[in-house]
Each structure stands twice: as structure tokens, then as C-alpha cells.
Amino acid sequence: MKRMALRLVVPVLLLVGWQLLASGSAQAPRPSTVVEAAIAMLRDGDLLAGLATSLGRVFAGFAIAACVAIPLGIAMGSMPTVERNLDPLVETFRPIAALAILPLVILWLGSGSGAAIAIVAYAAFFPILINTISGVKRIEPSLMRAALTMGLKPLTRMRVVLLPAALPSILVGMRIGLGIAWTAIIAAELAVGAKSGSSGGIGQMMFVFYAYSIDLNGMVVCMIAVGIVAFALDRALRWALAITVPWSRL
């Protein structure tokens, strides 16, 4: 009970400070007006529909990224030749921000869900790949040797030793990747929203508030919603991590 109360100290102080600072200006969003806007947006279903659209895209893009990055990371982590050949390519593309490839993606895939999913997949791909590679490389050599001396065939070794040994690191990569995917989708939808032929999603909702109705309260509601979803996603993944890899202290 006391700990809960202590945790609330900072948020309450922030809210009070915000209300005080904003009271000087008529247009500035205040906690009270934002709550009103949030209730209205929740009631007409726009907010949840926008979040659902964005989340759907994030999960689709994230799934694509994981399906490519994990097998590739295992190959790069366990086969030096593969790594030597692909590493320069990966390191060249990795610093290119997801938003930097946006113009190209829109040109190819239009401004709908396809483009948004592609951006998310690109953004989530690298953290998953890098963590999978390092997870495979950091496997205790004696574990693979133990499997060898017990006469396991190569594919069995990969399935029952390499994969579980690298799993904690792979899951960390997925957790980071999902966080990045969520930031990327908002940015992508904001940018896509600038084009005609809107595509929906929470990011585009923010763009509409900004460009058409100049509704600052609505924008703040969207921002807070994005933050809450990110927090929930991270907690869910941490929980999944604790369940799937109980032997690992991450």
C-alpha cells in the first residue's frame, strides 16, 4: 500500500505542475480538458479503433521481422562464412533509420497498411538479428561439446541445444524490436498521413488533429495512449520472458 502511494508521488506532482503551467493560456491542453477529450474519444470508439489498426500492423511487421531475423541470426552466429559475407551488408543498412526508407516504401507499396507493415518489419529486424547472432555466439562451448559427445545429430543439436541456449538473447532482441516497432509505426503513420488517401491508425489520427482540427487535447490523448500501449507491450513481453526462460535472469 505504502509502495503504491510512493509510486504515485511523481505522476501526481507532474499533473499538478502541468495544470498550474497551463492555466496561463486558454488554448494549452490541461489535465482536465485532456481527460474530457479522452472520454469523448473512448466513447465514440475512434481511439481504440486507431490503436487496434496500429497494433495489427505492428504485430504483422514484427512477425515478418522475427521469421527472417531469427533463422538468419542463427546461421550468421553459427557459421563464420555466412557471417563474414553478410555482416558488411547488415552493418550498412542498420544505421539507416526506418523513416529514411519511408519515401521508397511509399513509392513501392503506396500509403496503406502494406507500407506501414514494411516499415515496422524493417525497424524490428535489426535488434532481433543482432541479439540472435550474439546469443548464438555466446553459447558456452562446453554445452555444444556435451551434445557432440552424446552423439546428437547436427539438426537435433540445433533444435535442443543451440536454440534453447540462445533463446534468452533472442527474446531480449524481440523485446527491443517490439519497442522499436511501436515507435516506428507511429512515425510511419504520421508521415503516411501527410499523403492523400488516409490509412488509419493512431499516428494518422494525430496527424489529423494536427493538420485539420488543431485539436491539441486530442493529440495529447493520442500521445498518452501510445505511451500506455508501449508500456503494456513491454510488460507483456517481460512476463512472457519470465515464463518461457525461467532459468535465465534477465
Added chain:
Amino acid sequence: MSAPKIRLDSVSKSFGGSVVAVDKLSLDIRDGEFLAIVGPSGCGKTTVLNMLAGLEPATSGTMALNGKPIEGPGAERGVMFQDYALFPWRTVRGNVEFGLVYGPAGNGLSPAERTERVERTIEMVGLKGSQDKYPHQLSGGMRQRVALARLMASEPEILLMDEPLAALDAQTRVILQDELLRIWGQDRPASERRTVVFITHAIDEAVFLADRVAVLSSHPGRLKQIVDIDLPRPRGDATRRSGDFARLCQSIWELIREEAYRATMN
């Protein structure tokens, strides 16, 4: 005298072309014997074991098991690693049954037979009640037992052990030395025992456990002498207190003392 179980003939191993870890080692290991290999650090003990396990090829010379050349790892040679190499994501039971479930050691066993053998092995090493714990929940001594149980459950012909007791405190070591001899079968006739190659840096441990002690010298690793340990079996605390035991330890110590001092000074 029957044919040796394992024959090493002039086996050498060098790393990077220049560092000679093992130099022209010739050694016959008999069926059912407990052979300990001792020597100062840098004598290539672990390298010898890894070559026997098939994890590292010899640079020159030949190694044969039952007359057939050793060319890679095989389930008939079980290894117990110095760091135990337990799978952290598997419980005690999951580790012990590993070789039977995923390796050829379990071929021809029904699930019921497999379960029976796993449970029996766990009981044999004194881990009953801890089957569902993970390695990180166990003490060093218990982890060592899990590694031993995993090795025994697959029933390999040859047991290769790389300083398995090195990381334990003195009391636990003594207890596990006794248990190791019991599990190996020192109470049974010699024909029913498995062949053990046991690497250690502790002379008293080698003398207490082994039928023969191979003493290696270092830089490069060469076979210095093979000492027969004719202490009667079964051995126990009385053995440790006996004058013969002390004399054997002393004579082996004299063989390696000079080099051990030199290794410490450097």
C-alpha cells in the same frame, strides 16, 4: 594380457604449428581400469582427454578404441566436463535423460525402461527429490552429481572425466570420491567395471581413485611414468589413512615436484 581398450600410439598435438601441447604420447588403457592422469598445469591433460573424446584431432600419431581409430566424438565415450556443461534450461531429470532422449544411447529402450533408468541413476547419485530443480537452484556438489548422473545414464563404455571434482570444497570432494568409486563399481568384480580416464591435478585424488596413475610432465606434455596403485579395493577412509597411500602420494609428488615449482615460479 588382453588387448587394450584404448591405445594411444605416439600421439602429438600442437596448436598454431608451434606450441606443442602433447608430445609423442604412447599409452595403453585397459578394459575396466580406472586410469588417472596427473601432471602440473600445462602438461596437456585436458588436451589428451579432448582427443580421446574426439573433440580435437591429434596432430600426429594414432588413437584407437577397440582396435578402431578414433575419428570424432561417439556416444560410447561419455565425457564429464570440468564446468559440468549442464543445460541450464533443463531440470535435473531433463539433464540426466538428455543422452537417452536425443542421442543413440536411448535406442532400443522403451519409454518405460528409459524412465526407470533415469530415476534409478538419479537415486544412485543421491539426487532423489531434486528431479524438478534447475541447475541454478543447486549447490556445486549437487551440480556435479547431476553431471555424473547424466554421464552414467547413457551407460557409455568409456567414462572420460576432466577434473570433475576440482571446483568443490574439500569435504564434498572426499564424499564424492567415495561415491564415484561406488558408482564405478569398486565392490563388483573387475570385469563388470567400466573403463575410466580421470584427469586431475590432485595427486591424493588420483592415488585414492585409480588403478594406475599416468604422470605427465609439462611443456611439452610427455608421459613421465605410469605408477601402479596396488591399494586394495574397496577403498575408503582407511585407505586415506594408510601408510601405503601416503607413500604412493609422496613418490608421485617427487616425480612432478620440480616442474610444479617451476610452473609456480613462472
